Amino acid sequence: MDLSFTDEEVAFQSEVREFLEANLSADVKDRYSRGIHFSKEAQERWQRVLNDKGWLAPNWPVEYGGTGWTATQKYIFAQEMGRASAPPPMPFGVSMVAPVIYTFGNQEQKDYYLPRILKSEDWWCQGYSEPGSGSDLASLKTKAVRDGDDYIVNGQKIWTSHAQHANLIFCLVRTDGDVKAQEGISFLLIDMNTPGITLKPIIGLDKEHTLNEVFFDDVRVPISNRIGEENKGWTYAKFLLGNERTSIARIAQSKLRCEHLREVAAAERVNGGLLQDDIDFMRKLNQIEVDLMALEYTELRMLSKIEHGETLTAEPSLLKIKGSEIQQRLTELLVESLGMYGAAYEALEVREGRNDQNFAPDYAHGPMAEHLYLRAATIYGGSNEIQRNIISKMVLGL
Amino acid sequence: MDFELSEEQVLLKDSIDRFVKDNYGPEDRIKLSQTELGFSRDHWKTMAELGWLGMAFSEEAGGFGGGAVETMIMMESMGRGLVLEPFVSTVLLGGALVAEAGNADQIEAIIPEIIEGNLMMSFGYAEAQSRFNLNDVETTASKSGDGYILNGTKAVVYHGGTADKIVISARTSGASRDADGISLFIVDSNAAGLDIRSYATVDGQRAADVRLENVTVPASALIGAEGVASPVIEKVIDGAIGAICAEAVGAMAAANEITNEYLKTRKQFGTAIGKFQVLQHRMVDMYMEAEQSKSMSDMVAMKLDLGYADDTRKAVSAAKAQIGKSAKFVGQQSVQLHGGMGMTDEYSIGHFFKRLTTIEMLFGNTDFHLNRFSNL
Numbered sequence: 001m002d003l004s005f006t007d008e009e010v011a012f013q014s015e016v017r018e019f020l021e022a023n024l025s026a027d028v029k030d031r032y033s034r035g036i037h038f039s040k041e042a043q044e045r046w047q048r049v050l051n052d053k054g055w056l057a058p059n060w061p062v063e064y065g066g067t068g069w070t071a072t073q074k075y076i077f078a079q080e081m082g083r084a085s086a087p088p089p090m091p092f093g094v095s096m097v098a099p100v101i102y103t104f105g106n107q108e109q110k111d112y113y114l115p116r117i118l119k120s121e122d123w124w125c126q127g128y129s130e131p132g133s134g135s136d137l138a139s140l141k142t143k144a145v146r147d148g149d150d151y152i153v154n155g156q157k158i159w160t161s162h163a164q165h166a167n168l169i170f171c172l173v174r175t176d177g178d179v180k181a182q183e184g185i186s187f188l189l190i191d192m193n194t195p196g197i198t199l200k201p202i203i204g205l206d207k208e209h210t211l212n213e214v215f216f217d218d219v220r221v222p223i224s225n226r227i228g229e230e231n232k233g234w235t236y237a238k239f240l241l242g243n244e245r246t247s248i249a250r251i252a253q254s255k256l257r258c259e260h261l262r263e264v265a266a267a268e269r270v271n272g273g274l275l276q277d278d279i280d281f282m283r284k285l286n287q288i289e290v291d292l293m294a295l296e297y298t299e300l301r302m303l304s305k306i307e308h309g310e311t312l313t314a315e316p317s318l319l320k321i322k323g324s325e326i327q328q329r330l331t332e333l334l335v336e337s338l339g340m341y342g343a344a345y346e347a348l349e350v351r352e353g354r355n356d357q358n359f360a361p362d363y364a365h366g367p368m369a370e371h372l373y374l375r376a377a378t379i380y381g382g383s384n385e386i387q388r389n390i391i392s393k394m395v396l397g398l
Numbered sequence: 399m400d401f402e403l404s405e406e407q408v409l410l411k412d413s414i415d416r417f418v419k420d421n422y423g424p425e426d427r428i429k430l431s432q433t434e435l436g437f438s439r440d441h442w443k444t445m446a447e448l449g450w451l452g453m454a455f456s457e458e459a460g461g462f463g464g465g466a467v468e469t470m471i472m473m474e475s476m477g478r479g480l481v482l483e484p485f486v487s488t489v490l491l492g493g494a495l496v497a498e499a500g501n502a503d504q505i506e507a508i509i510p511e512i513i514e515g516n517l518m519m520s521f522g523y524a525e526a527q528s529r530f531n532l533n534d535v536e537t538t539a540s541k542s543g544d545g546y547i548l549n550g551t552k553a554v555v556y557h558g559g560t561a562d563k564i565v566i567s568a569r570t571s572g573a574s575r576d577a578d579g580i581s582l583f584i585v586d587s588n589a590a591g592l593d594i595r596s597y598a599t600v601d602g603q604r605a606a607d608v609r610l611e612n613v614t615v616p617a618s619a620l621i622g623a624e625g626v627a628s629p630v631i632e633k634v635i636d637g638a639i640g641a642i643c644a645e646a647v648g649a650m651a652a653a654n655e656i657t658n659e660y661l662k663t664r665k666q667f668g669t670a671i672g673k674f675q676v677l678q679h680r681m682v683d684m685y686m687e688a689e690q691s692k693s694m695s696d697m698v699a700m701k702l703d704l705g706y707a708d709d710t711r712k713a714v715s716a717a718k719a720q721i722g723k724s725a726k727f728v729g730q731q732s733v734q735l736h737g738g739m740g741m742t743d744e745y746s747i748g749h750f751f752k753r754l755t756t757i758e759m760l761f762g763n764t765d766f767h768l769n770r771f772s773n774l
Contacts, residue, residue, distance in 0.1 A: 134737050136666035159738040204741050205733070205748040211741070269527040271534065272575055280765045332726075335755075336763060339529045340554040343756045345600040358597050358607040359526065359551055368600050372752070375733050376741050383737060385676055 005072070013076050020084040023049050033085035033260065034363075035331070035370030037208055040123070040165045047089050047120040056118055057094050064102050064114050071303040082252020090162070092124035093117040097170045099243055100187065100236050104228040113189070127157040127171035127190070127214060128237070134159075135386050137172070138181040138234060142216060144173040144188060146223070151175070151188065153196075153219040159380070163199055163212040167192050176231050187233035189225045196220070206372035241382060242316050248381045249323025251296050257330040258289050264337045264363055275337060288329050295322045314394040317387035324377035324384060331371040338364050345369060401696055407471055413448060414475035417441075422479030424746035430482055431602030435560060437482040445483060446515025454489055459497055459509040466637060466702035470644040470695060477648025480753050482603060484518055484557035490638045492519025492565050495582060499622035499630045504584070508563070520561035522552030522608050523631060530762035532567075532631050534575045537610065539568035539583060546570075546620070548583060548591075548613040558606030559596025561587055566610065570625050577628040582621040589613050601753040633706050636714045639761045640702050643695045643721045646757045650688040650725065653732045653750040657681065660736055660747075677735060684731055687724035694720045712774045715767040721757070722764035729754035 005013070028046045031038060050056045058074050060066030069077065081088060089095075094117060101113050116122045133140040142155025153173055163169065169190050176184030190197070196219035202211040227236055265282065268275035275281055302315050335342040341360040345368035378384045392398045403411065421441060430438055445451055453468050455461025469490065476485065493512045496504050511517035528534035537550025548568050558564055564585050572579025585592065591613040596606040622630060661672030661681060671677055694717040701713045729751035733740035736747050743749075758764060 129738065132665070134666060135671075136668075139666070139668075159741075203743045205743055205752065207743055211738070268529075270529045271531055280769070336759075340524055340759055341526075343599045343601065343759060344554060344597055344605060358595060358605075359553065359609070360607075361526075372600070375730065375751075376738075378734055379737050379741065383734075385674075388676070 005076075009072055009076060012073055013080065016077055016080040017084070019053060019055075020080060020086055023053075024084055024086050028087060029085045032087040033256070034366030035373075036366050037210065037369075037373075038087060043087065043090060044120045046087060050089065051118050051120065056089055057098065059095065060098060060114075061102060064098075064110065065118050071307045075300065075303060078252045079255075082256050085256060090123065092126055092162070092166070092170075093122060095243060096126060096240055097124050097189075100170070100227055100240050103239065104187075104236050108224070109189070109227070122168050123162070123166040125160050125163040125166035125169045125192075125212075125214075127160060127169045129159045130156055131158050135383055137237070138185065140172055140174060140185065142171065142173050143177070144175050144186060144221065146175075147220075149223055150220045151223060151226075153188070153190070153216045153221055155216050157214040157216075158211075159202070160212045160214050161210055161380075163192070163214055164201065164209065169214065170227075172233055172237055175233075179231070182234040184231055185233040185237065186230050187227040187236045188221055189227065190219065190221050194219050194221065204373065205375065206369045208369070208373070210373070242312075248377075249295065249299065249319040250327060251292065251299060251323060254292050254323070254326050254330055255296075257327075257334065258285065258292065260363075261285055261330065261334055261337060264334065267361065267363070268337055268339070281333075281337070284329075284333055288326060288333065291322070292326050295319065295326065298322070314391045317382075317390045320381060321378075321384045321387050324374075327374050327377050328371075331367060331374050334367040335371045338367060342368055403471065407468065410453070410468060411471050411475055414450070414472055415478070417444065417448070418475060418479035418481065422481060424749070425744075427480055427482065427602070427746075427749065428744070436598070436602070436604040437484065437560075441481075442483050442518075443515050445485070446513065450485075451489055451515055452513035455493065455497055455509050455513060459505050460513055461509065466640050466699040469637070469641050470699035473641045473644035474648040474651075474695070477645035478652040480602070480649060480749055484520065484560065486638055486641055487520040487557040487561065488512055488518045490641050491521035491634060492561070492563065494634045494637060495521065495565050495621055495630065496584070498634055499582065499627070501622075503618070504621065508584075517563065518557070518561050519563050519565065520555055520557045520606075521565045521634075522555040522558060523567045523635070524553050524555075525551060526553050528553075530766040531575065532635060533577050533580065533628055535567050535569045535580050536574055537566065537568040539570050539581055541570075542614065545614055545616040546583065548585070548610045548615065550610050552608040552610075554599075554605045555608050556599075556603060556605045558608050559594055559604055563587060564594075564608060565621065566608075567627060567631060572625070579625045580627045580631070581624050582627045582630065583615050583619045584621060585610070585613060585615055585619065589615070599756060601756040602749065603756075632711070635761055636706070636711060637702060639714050639718050640695070640698045642757050642760055643691070643698060643717050646721050646725045646754060647688070647692050647695045649750050649754055649757070650684075650691060650728045653728055653747060653754070654681075654684050654688050656747055656750075657684065657732045657735050660739070664737075671735075680731055680735065684728050687727050691721045691724040708774055712771055715762075715771040715774065718762060718767040719764050719771060722767065725754035725758050726764075 028042050057065055058067045058069050058077055062068040098117050101109055130140050144151035144153045169192055171188045171190050172185050173188055174184050175186040196217040198215045200213040201209045204210055265276040266274060270278055299319055341364045344358050344360060450472060452461040453464040457463045496508045525536055539546040539548050564587060566583050566585050567580055569579050570581045591611045593609040594606050596604055599605050661677060662670055664671050698713050698717040701710050732747050733751050739745050740747050
C-alpha cells in the first residue's frame with residue numbers, strides 16, 4: 001500500500017496541468033465552471049484539442065487510440081481536468097458506445113466508428129429508456145423486424161439527452177418477443193437522418209432543452225449495424241451501464257464545486273462578516289468535502305483492484321449513488337450560499353437577457369440552473385433506488 | 399382548543415379552492431407565469447370582488463377584520479395551485495406595513511385602494527449584504543427640507559416591477575445593523591431616481607432589484623415615526639412568514655397527492671411502483687413531513703391571532719424551520735419518485751418543487767430560523 005506519486009507521476013501531473021493551462025479556452029472553461037449547458041461548437045472545439053494531444057479517450061485500449069496510462073495516470077488526468085474546469089468529452093460516444101464497439105463490435109464497425117468518435121465527427125445519443133420502460137429497462141417495446149438485409153424499427157425512446165445534436169443513436173430494440181424480456185433484445189447503431197425518425201424536444205425543469213423523445217416509424221436499419229449477436233443486446237447494454245455508473249460519479253467536478261463554494265463563502269456578506277465565518281454553513285460544506293474524500297478513496301481502491309486484475313461487481317453502483325448525492329448537495333448549498341439571489345433564475349431560452357437585469361454578483365448566474373438539472377442525477381443512469389437494489393442483490397445476496 | 403374551521407371559514411376556503419380549480423390548472427399556471435406580467439390582472443380583480451384582498455384588514459380600515467387564521471386558510475388554498483398574483487407583496491407586506499404603523503391619512507389613501515384591487519404594492523427590505531437580517535440596512539434617507547432623500551439598492555423585491563407603490567426600509571440614523579434608526583417610506587414606482595429592474599424567479603414569479611438614486615419623498619411618505627420601524631418590519635414579516643408557511647402546506651399537500659397517484663398508476667416490473675416498499679416508505683415520510691408542517695402552520699396562525707410577543711416570534715421561527723426542511727424534502731422527493739417525468743417543465747410536479755425551494759429561502763432559510771429560534 002502506498003499513496004504517494006512517483007517522480008514520473010509528478011512529472012506527468014505537471015505536463016497535464018501545463019497543457020490544460022495553455023489550451024483550454026476561456027469560454028469553454030467559463031460555461032463549465034458555472035454549470036451552464038455547453039454549446040456544441042465549443043464542445044467540439046475542445047474535444048479536437050484533446051484529441052490532437054491524444055488524450056480524448058484515455059480509457060480505450062491503445063490499439064484504438066487510448067493512452068495506455070496506468071490507473072494512477074488516469075486518476076491524475078481526471079483530477080487535473082476537474083481542477084482546470086475542463087469539460088470531459090461527451091460521454092455518449094467516448095465512454096458509452098465506444099467500449100461496446102471495441103469489445104463486442106466487428107472489425108468493420110471498429111474501423112469505421114472509433115476514429116470518427118475520436119475526431120468528434122459523430123455525435124452519439126443513447127436510445128435506452130422508453131415511456132413504459134424506465135427502471136424496468138428490459139421491458140422495452142421498440143421493435144426491430146428483419147426484412148432482407150435490414151431491420152424495420154418501430155417504437156419510441158424518451159429522455160434522450162442531447163439527441164438534437166446527434167447524428168447517431170445506439171438503441172436497444174426488441175428482436176424477439178416470445179422469450180424472457182432480457183433474451184430478446186438487440187443493440188443497433190442507427191443513423192439519426194434515416195427516414196422515419198422524428199424528434200420532439202422535452203423542456204426540462206431548468207427550462208433548457210436537454211431531453212428529447214425520439215420516434216421510429218418504419219425506420220430501415222441495415223443488419224450490419226447490429227453490435228454482436230442478435231438477442232444478446234442485454235449483455236452489451238449492461239456492460240455499458242456499468243461503465244456509465246463509474247463515470248457518473250464526477251468526483252473531480254465535485255471537488256471543483258467545493259473550491260468554488262469556498263470562494264463564494266469568502267465573498268458573500270452576512271451580519272457584517274462573511275459567509276465563511278458562518279459555522280452552520282461551513283459545517284455543511286465541510287461535511288460534503290469529507291464525504292467526497294471518502295468517495296474519492298473508494299474510487300481509487302476500486303481502480304487499484306482493476307489494476308490488479310480483479311473484476312468489480314456492484315461497486316460502480318456505490319460510486320453512482322454517493323457521487324450523485326454529493327453533486328446534488330453541492331448545488332443545493334451553492335444556491336443556499338446566494339441568499340435570495342439563489343431564486344433569481346430563468347433560462348436564457350425563455351427570455352434572453354431578462355435575468356441579467358439584477359445586481360447580483362457574477363457568480364450568482366448558473367447555480368440554480370445546475371441545481372434543477374442535477375435533480376436528475378439520482379434518476380438517470382439507473383435511479384439510486386435501482387442501484388441500491390443492485391448492491392443488495394449482488395454484494396449482500398439479499 | 400379547537401383546530402376546526404368555522405362555517406364562515408369553510409366558505410372562504412371553498413371559494414378559493416373553486417377559484418384555484420377553475421383558474422390554476424397546471425397548464426394555465428405555466429402559461430401565465432411566462433407572460434411579461436407573470437400573473438393576471440383579471441384574477442386580481444376577481445380576488446378583489448370576492449373580498450380576499452380586504453380579508454386581513456381591520457373593519458375600521460375598510461377591511462373584513464380577518465386574522466392570521468383567515469390568511470392561513472387563503473394561503474393554503476392558493477398554495478395548492480401555486481397562485482401567482484402578488485397577494486403577499488400587496489396585502490401582507492406593503493398593505494400590512496401601512497395598516498400596522500401608518501397614520502390615518504395613509505391608511506385612508508392606501509388600504510381601500512388595495513381592497514378594491516386598484517393598487518399593488520411591494521416591500522423592499524433586503525439588500526445584497528443583508529442576507530436575512532432585517533436590520534442590516536445600508537440604504538439611507540436623509541432629511542431635506544420637508545422631506546427625505548433616499549439612496550441605496552434593494553435586492554430581490556418580489557413584485558417590485560409591477561407595484562404602484564414600494565415600501566422601502568432606509569436608515570435615518572445609526573450604524574449598519576442597528577435596530578434603531580430604520581424608517582419606512584412609501585415610494586411611488588414612477589418616482590424620479592428610481593431604477594427598477596424586473597426579472598423572473600425560478601418559481602415562476604417576478605422580482606426586481608430597486609436602485610434609489612437621490613429619490614425625493616415628502617415627509618408624508620414616512621410610515622410611523624422616524625427611526626423606529628424595526629419592530630414593525632419584524633412583526634409584518636413574521637405575519638408573512640405564517641402566510642408562506644401555509645402556502646407551503648398547500649403546495650406540499652398537492653405535490654403529495656400528485657405523487658401518490660403516480661405511484662399507483664406508473665407500472666414497472668409488471669406492477670404499480672407504489673407496491674415497492676422502498677417507495678412506500680419514502681411516500682410515508684413525505685406524508686409525515688406534510689402533516690408536521692400543517693400542524694406548525696395551524697399553530698403559528700392561531701398564535702399570531704393571540705397577539706404578538708416573544709413567544710410568537712419563537713413560534714414563527716420554529717414553523718419556518720420545520721416547513722423549510724419539509725418543503726425541501728417533499729419537493730425533491732416528488733421529483734425523484736416521478737423519475738424522468740419529474741424533470742419536465744410541462745408536468746406540474748416540478749413547479750411545486752421549484753416554489754417549495756424558494757419558500758425555504760424566503761424571509762430567512764431553515765438555518766436562519768433555527769438560529770433565531772435558539773436565540774429568542
